[in-house]
Amino acid sequence: MYLARACSQLPSPMPPPPYALARVSSTRNFELENHTPPACPGSGPIAMTNGTIQLRLRDGVRIAMALDKAVRVLNQRSMVAVALSRNCSNSALIHPNGRILQSGAKVEIVTYDGMKGNNFVRYAKMWHKGVSFTSEACALIYLVDTAGTRTTTDTFTDLTKDYTLAVFYDDSRHGPSYMAEAHDVIANSAYTCTEDGTEIYDINGFRITQAADGLVKVTRVDNKCLIRTSPGNGSATLTTPGIHCTASLGKTSHLFVRRNEKRMHFDGSCFIVRNAGHSAGFNENNLLIVY
Numbered sequence: 001m002y003l004a005r006a007c008s009q010l011p012s013p014m015p016p017p018p019y020a021l022a023r024v025s026s027t028r029n030f031e032l033e034n035h036t037p038p039a040c041p042g043s044g045p046i047a048m049t050n051g052t053i054q055l056r057l058r059d060g061v062r063i064a065m066a067l068d069k070a071v072r073v074l075n076q077r078s079m080v081a082v083a084l085s086r087n088c089s090n091s092a093l094i095h096p097n098g099r100i101l102q103s104g105a106k107v108e109i110v111t112y113d114g115m116k117g118n119n120f121v122r123y124a125k126m127w128h129k130g131v132s133f134t135s136e137a138c139a140l141i142y143l144v145d146t147a148g149t150r151t152t153t154d155t156f157t158d159l160t161k162d163y164t165l166a167v168f169y170d171d172s173r174h175g176p177s178y179m180a181e182a183h184d185v186i187a188n189s190a191y192t193c194t195e196d197g198t199e200i201y202d203i204n205g206f207r208i209t210q211a212a213d214g215l216v217k218v219t220r221v222d223n224k225c226l227i228r229t230s231p232g233n234g235s236a237t238l239t240t241p242g243i244h245c246t247a248s249l250g251k252t253s254h255l256f257v258r259r260n261e262k263r264m265h266f267d268g269s270c271f272i273v274r275n276a277g278h279s280a281g282f283n284e285n286n287l288l289i290v291y
Helices: 163-169 176-187
Strands: 022-024 030-032 044-047 053-056 061-065 071-075 080-084 090-095 098-103 106-112 121-127 130-135 141-145 148-152 190-193 199-203 206-210 216-220 226-229 236-239 244-248 254-259 262-266 271-275 278-282 288-290
Touching: 044 176, 044 199, 053 176, 053 199, 061 206, 061 216, 071 163, 071 216, 071 226, 080 163, 080 226, 080 236, 090 163, 090 236, 090 244, 098 163, 098 254, 106 254, 106 262, 121 254, 121 262, 121 271, 130 262, 130 271, 130 278, 141 271, 141 278, 148 278
Parallel strands: none
Antiparallel strands: 022 030, 044 053, 053 061, 061 071, 071 080, 080 090, 090 098, 098 106, 106 121, 121 130, 130 141, 141 148, 190 199, 199 206, 206 216, 216 226, 226 236, 236 244, 244 254, 254 262, 262 271, 271 278, 278 288
8 A cells, every 4th residue: 555554643534424314205295215215334544654535436446645635536446547747837647558747848648558468668758859759569669740750769668657646745745744735634524425425525625426336536726637347347537727648458459648739649559649630550460650
């Protein structure tokens, strides 16, 4: 577990409130429900010994928050992790179909087929010159810029480590000295559970929801950032003012990244990058294609 365990002196996690057994009918009379809605078993937020806040949701979803609004979402069932820095300038996404690391105006990408239909590994980098890309089996590196596609020289970051941790912790306030403040944030949080089993947490400037089917959404109050992931189908979405990413498995298996006019789309076999009206990439046989 990447977060430290809460110490034994911490209070019990916030319990979910019981369902209301009555509701107001159209005639304004209270009527008892004749069915039992699904349970809301989320354990609520806890302050960690490293000064962060952890929220444990159903289906193996864990959310970590720093006091200054850095956030990391871990979807253990689908092997998905997403992180945002405190000011949304840096982000990272790990998914069975690949990895993404955004550092300001630069976005590094590696893709591989999470459905195990092939073993091709492709790389891309969005930066001020355009979009560089290559394949693990390709000796050349290509650049799609405003003039078209050409060979170039470039390097790509090794994304084998979990960069979601670096994005979350770098430049965020954390450490034992912030533990009391984390307790205060939790004390001022709000929790509701709807009749359809959706849990809603308002905490630390975030609204976090988990639907009855397990789908989790994390939004900042300013509505500039969104993280969404589902333990059931392996989907993930990351949206900030600087980047938009989606990923999924199954029949719609893909990894998509957009930053301004630059794009990368991977469907498990074909890998295409786009920039300024020009496109190139690798087909299902890992051969270069230029549009």
